[in-house]
Amino acid sequence: MCRTAQNPERPDSEEEATDAVFSTLLEDTVEELYESAPCGYLSTLMDGTIAKVNETLLGWLGLTRGEVVGRKRFTDLLTVGGKLYHETHFAPLLRMQGEVGEIALELRTSDGRRLPVLVSSRVKTSGDGEPMLIRTTVFDARQRRAYENELLRERKAAEETQRQAEADRERLREALSVLQQSLLPATLPAVPGMEVASHYHTASVDRLGGDFYDLFPLDDRRWAFFLGDVCGKGPQAAAVTSLARYTLRAAALHDPDPVAALTTLNTVLHERFTGEDPRYCTAIFGVLEPDAASGATTVRIASGGHPPALVLRAEGRAEYLHTPGGLLVGILPDPQFISAGTALRPGDTLLLYTDGLTEARIGARRELYGEEALRTFAAGHAQGGPHGLVTALRKLLAGFGDGLDDDTALLALGVTHPVSVQESTI
Known part of the structure; x- marks a missing residue:
């Protein structure tokens, strides 16, 4: 009676379906949400050794948890250029600031492909302020990279068109000059x-x-x-x-x-x-x-x-x-x-x-x-x-x-x- 009084026009079947959805969501544990998140998560010790990684990131890399946890450092997942940038820019910033937001890096997959990503890291500290571990979030930047590459191609095409137009204009100027002199x-x-x-x-x-x-x-x-x-x-x-x-x-x-x-x-x-x-x-x-x-x-x-x-x-x-x-x-x-x-x-x-x-x-x-x-x-x-x-x-x-x-x-x-x-x- 209470439900009917609150919403007399809403059928009981619709309410039951909504309740079922919420029940399903409540069944998802925090760990399941972590593992299947749309972005990659990993936690590393202060020396960079990987202590925890989610399935999303492992799937991108084509690696298993046993191949990564305790066996690799975060920099081992990077390309040579990404590793160099991490050591010279990313890591120093993280030590000084305690966090770094959305830096573009490249990961190396198990089959040797390059995976463009955006990386954010934050140092977790203990109660007395001592650094304990580094939590890192990794976003897939392939679509963004593809968009940037498309913009770059369009820009190069526009520049080439402009160069061609300038060349055509210069040839026209020369032709006009010759014609003018002929008069x-x-x-x-x-x-x-x-x-x-x-x-x-x-x-x-x-x-x-x-x-x-x-x-x-x-x-x-x-x-x-x-x-x-x-x-x-x-x-x-x-x-x-x-x-x-x-x-x-x-x-x-x-x-x-x-x-x-x-x-x-x-x-x-x-x-x-x-x-x-x-x-x-x-x-x-x-x-x-x-x-x-x-x-x-x-x-x-x-x-x-x-x-x-x-x-x-x-x-x-x-x-x-x-x-x-x-x-x-x-x-x-x-x-x-x-x-x-x-x-x-x-x-x-x-x-x-x-x-x-x-x-x-x-x-x-x-x-x-x-x-x-x-x-x-x-x-x-x-x-x-x-x-x-x-x-x-x-x-x-x-x-x-x-x-x-x-x-x-x-x-x-x-x-x-x-x-x-x-x-x-x-």
Whole structure:
């Protein structure tokens, strides 16, 4: 009645089954629990001689109790490496601290296999504090070792993948560098009476830029030059760059007038890249005509949406040669390009550049570098000639760091000072 009153909905058969389970558990003695525990137990004397060991550990080792108790020390169960680690680390810690928790060791089974385990030991003392024996618990670490090995394999595989990716990236960089160089003249020709210098600064080794320049003879007295910047990056921009460069060279040989050359390039780009993927560029095209009698060189340029050329005078002045109103090349079918001209005298330099230079971000406020800053900087290097100017600009570009996010092309053309008879003999 008492049971029914406490739980009237619980059938007597269920209670009886539960009682049977508890009865079975009570039948397990402490010794049986010790012998069949899921981990290994052993007790050793202070010299390491095994005094007691459970069936679980014996089963792992493939040994009998008679082969172990009183006949072996704990270190006899270890591999050579495990024994060395026990003697140099585990045992000293145990003597100093009285206990050591979960140290990784390796046991040696009867058939010579290695058994990875985690070992915890504690020194049992008598009532007066004297050490009596060492009780050790051994946990099977095979699954843990397998997991660690799997992690190690995955880590090595990830590292190999990363190394392969870096190698692929380096090969891509080399290919991009070779392709980029193929879009530029290998060397600039020597122009009588003039000094020329150029530089191409790559903002990112992983991106193919679209800046280009060239210098070449038209006949025995005139030279053509151009510098431009294709919209966009990558292979598509490279294709436009190659087309623009060879179109301008061909156009100049047909009609060297700067406006005519840009008009021809515009026609080619507009007809080739119409539709949903228009391609265009900015460009300056010019013609040099040295005058041996005066020592000056006449320059005639036309611009299509490009930053203005900068003229540096020998005495240190710097002024822009503006061509206002010049439209981007390739946008409209019939654009209007504006030309301008000047004379370069001995010591003067003409600088062409792409907007990666003037649009660099500087300072804490990430402000544009700008044309005025460039004019001031270039004026301070006007007397260095084209090579001195380009060298200074290279250092300037390198100093922009991550503020420079676009490629920059530089082309400087200067008239040299005539060499006197006395100077030529020195």
